[in-house]
Amino acid sequence: MNTNNLKSILMRPEISTFIMFIVIMTGFFIANENFLSARNIRIVMGITPEYIIVAIGIAILMISGEFDLSVGSVFALVPMTMVQLVHQGIPPWVAIALGLSIGIAVGFVNGFITLRFGIPSFIATLGMLYIARSLTTVATGGFPPPFPHELPNELFVFQFEVFRASLFWMLGVAFIAGIMLHRSNLGNWIYSTGGDTAAASSMGIKTNNVKMFCFILCGFLAGFAGMIQTFRIEAPLPSQGYLLELESIAAAVIGGVSLFGGVGTIFGAAIGAILIRFLESGIIMARIDAEWFRAGLGSLIIISVVFNTWVVRRGENMVHKNQAEENQNSSQNNESVTESKDE
């Protein structure tokens, strides 16, 4: 029984990602022991929470069976909206609320187009990737506006000894999202919708509502994370979050979220995002040309998915072998109903 439990834990993709994380961290630490110095951890963990928040939103949406390629653009559009609104004389908190509602609105439009017209979310959100990025650039009015210091950025990014305030916001998001996905009935609906939409709706789940919720949550979290990044660097850049959509999907996939929906965890997505950031830092610290980061990331995506698939398949084979044995043992007891009932 105990070995079975151990097996089922090791079979979980996010655990194999975690093991990979430990291995990679150890490798970089051996290459340069400053890699795990307080200073380097401070640098990496100062920026990582933003990426984790986006990855959490993407992971939940992917578990529900859909994609969002527009998160990188929303990551720029939301804070740009906030900054420009404050420049128009809108009170900072109102500007923040309006900005975040842009994220929600983009999520809603993504969901509406995907579900109403029955087209792949890949296409709907690819269109939104361009639209939202274009709106961001238009909103700058030609050149990036200065950062208005009325905005309460310290609340979100204040630098403590090692960590930034954003880490605690991220932990809050991860905690709430984790409870929602893994402990609430809504989470059960999200997994079932992504696992098999037809089966879920035959059980009375309103799958379109579930997906819509996930689209909106993803848009909101992408905007919220973008806001944190702008607050940290104190400069709203129209190029912010460029290619972030692919990196977030990479983080989710590295963390064991399935491209086909129905599988994944918040923990996995977070580990995936952290792994990417430490990979980037590790390559720099090991004095490898930083251009190798993308090659490293690419290899990581492929290796982790191949590894996860292999682990899961091995687990399944093990189960099937056990089952075959059990069937053989019980086959003597298996009287055919057909024979016994036929007169």
Add this chain to the structure above:
Amino acid sequence: MSNENIIECKDLNKYYSGVHALKNLSLKIKKDSVVGLIGDNGAGKSTLIKILSGAHSPDSGQIYFEGNEVKFKSTKEAMNLGIETIYQYSALIPQMSIARNIFIGREQTTFSLGSIGLMKTKSMDKAAMDALNDVELHLRSPDTPVNQLSGGERQGVVIARAMYFKSKVLILDEPTNHLSVKETNKVLRFVEGLKKQGVTSIFITHNLSHVYPIADHLCVMARGEKIADLAKEDTNIDELTDLLVNG
């Protein structure tokens, strides 16, 4: 089996973009019986069960459930009355655990805000195991993902779920499709067990030999019509085969 009708359909008609899929179908189903609904592909079996399960509404005709006329707007409404449908494709989510599957859409929750709440996982796990034991399905753990179960065991989980939620009528749409002989027998035994527990089952199949041994009543369909409706004692396998083949 009692003499009371649990479901009665009167003159049901259904058209799908011009195709007359169901023609003046009337049917009485007795409480606590196993009804075999047989017919070749395209005979209208699926249309009939979609109407009975609330997935589609008939274009004309009435349905009575326990003597009262019902008009289902959704599968949920039919489920709330106690009509549960098990579709050809398994109504289980392969990647999810047995316990989570049993409670999809009907989770036990606490601290709920509106319809969203925290799941009582422990009590759901226990209830899941009890429900499985009730249909004589002994599986190791409620946490086992459904994709690690055999086809017969999966149907067992679905039947256990219907039993747990006190279904009065269980509609099984080709539950033995794609199953091995041994697994088919398992499913047939589950269905036999249902009758003992006071559940009426409608067993849809195109394979007469699967349903004949366990059915009390057999209903043959062809081209959207009911062509025969016979108690088992009034017929035999040869007559039914002839009806099925020659319509």
